[in-house]
Amino acid sequence: MSYFRRSNRSNQVNIWPGFVDALSTVVLVFTFVIVGFFASQIYLSNIIVDKDSSMDGLQSRLAEVCSLFNSEKEKNTKLADENSTLNRQIKSLNQSIATLQKMLNDSNVVIDNKQNEIVSIQDQLAKLNTRLNEVVEALNIERRHSSDIKAENVKLSELTRFNAYRSEFFDALSNIVKDKDRIKIVGDRFVFQSELFFDTASDDLSAEGQTQVRELAKVIKEIGDKIPSNIKWILRVDGHTDARKISNSTKFASNWELSSARAISVVKHLVNYGIDPSHLVAAGFGEFQPIAIGDSPEDLARNRRIEFKLDER
Numbered sequence: 001m002s003y004f005r006r007s008n009r010s011n012q013v014n015i016w017p018g019f020v021d022a023l024s025t026v027v028l029v030f031t032f033v034i035v036g037f038f039a040s041q042i043y044l045s046n047i048i049v050d051k052d053s054s055m056d057g058l059q060s061r062l063a064e065v066c067s068l069f070n071s072e073k074e075k076n077t078k079l080a081d082e083n084s085t086l087n088r089q090i091k092s093l094n095q096s097i098a099t100l101q102k103m104l105n106d107s108n109v110v111i112d113n114k115q116n117e118i119v120s121i122q123d124q125l126a127k128l129n130t131r132l133n134e135v136v137e138a139l140n141i142e143r144r145h146s147s148d149i150k151a152e153n154v155k156l157s158e159l160t161r162f163n164a165y166r167s168e169f170f171d172a173l174s175n176i177v178k179d180k181d182r183i184k185i186v187g188d189r190f191v192f193q194s195e196l197f198f199d200t201a202s203d204d205l206s207a208e209g210q211t212q213v214r215e216l217a218k219v220i221k222e223i224g225d226k227i228p229s230n231i232k233w234i235l236r237v238d239g240h241t242d243a244r245k246i247s248n249s250t251k252f253a254s255n256w257e258l259s260s261a262r263a264i265s266v267v268k269h270l271v272n273y274g275i276d277p278s279h280l281v282a283a284g285f286g287e288f289q290p291i292a293i294g295d296s297p298e299d300l301a302r303n304r305r306i307e308f309k310l311d312e313r
Contacts, residue, residue, distance in 0.1 A: 186291070186307075194241075194262065194304040201246055203261035205269055213266060216308065217273035223310075224279065232313035235270070236281045239263035240307065242300040243287040260284025266306060 184191040197209030205213065220235060227233055239259035252258040263282035271277050292299035 189307045189309045191291075192306045192308070193301060194306060195301070197266065197306055198262055201252065201258065203252075203258065203265045205265050209266075210269060213269045214273055217270050217275055220270070220275055220279075220310075224275070234279050234281050234311055234313045235275070236283065236307075236309045236311055237263045237266050237270075238289075238307040238309070239266075239282070239284045240289055240303060240305045241287050242303040243290070243295070244300065254286065256284055256286035256288075258284075259286050262306065 183193070183196070192212065196212055197205055199206065224233070239262040241255040241259050243255075246252055246255060246258060252261065260282070261284070263284055267277075267280045267282040270280060287303065290299075290303045291305075292302040
């Protein structure tokens with residue numbers, strides 16, 4: 001028991017320093033831990049402060065992002081609405097286009113039918129125009145024919161009236177020349193032998209010839225005053241010779257020139273006796289229009305002549 005107590009004392013002496021060392025170590029460790037803890041707390045506090053600051057920035061950024069997200073969401077919602085509206089409009093437009101396309105197709109069918117009708121009508125119009133042109137041409141021909149007929153009727157009427165005056169002229173001149181041998185009536189012409197008017201190879205009107213021309217002028221003036229102005233008339237004076245060549249005349253180179261000069265001489269005297277020159281014509285036929293075939297003195301005398309004929313102009 002005393003041993004035991006000594007043992008305990010011995011043990012108490014031995015354990016205390018260790019305990020002190022252990023306790024010191026614990027205290028040091030605890031102090032270190034406390035210091036480390038406070039240091040870590042300070043460090044963590046700084047980190048937490050930085051994290052809080054970063055968190056605040058992140059939260060602020062997050063709020064901005066959320067705001068932008070909400071704004072974009074609203075825009076997307078608005079765009080979705082607009083897109084839906086546009087889709088409805090496009091659908092409506094497509095329906096309208098389909099309707100218009102159908103109407104266009106129907107119109108094209110109608111246009112094709114109308115074009116066919118137009119072509120048919122144009123063909124009919126062409127035929128009608130051709131027929132119309134034929135009718136117009138026929139009408140023009142008929143009008144021209146009618147005009148010609150009217151003109152012919154007018155001319156015939158004037159000719160009938162003129163023939164009456166010519167008949168009167170013929171009767172009056174016939175009474176003057178009826179007892180004269182060297183004046184003949186051939187058809188509608190009065191034929192005077194050249195010897196009544198001219199000497200051989202001469203175009204100078206003799207005294208007897210001047211008397212005959214003066215009497216002729218009286219008849220022409222009397223009848224001419226009766227003829228209306230719209231009736232154009234002339235007195236033809238034709239000179240003729242026989243077939244013998246002129247051999248002793250220096251004035252005339254041929255019978256043609258002699259016959260022409262004699263006709264002109266008679267016309268000039270008629271003008272001097274008051275006949276309007278516009279109603280007179282002088283022509284020379286030379287020996288080329290004989291009325292007697294032969295070379296006897298009688299035949300030659302018959303061919304030497306001056307003819308008068310009242311005619312239309």
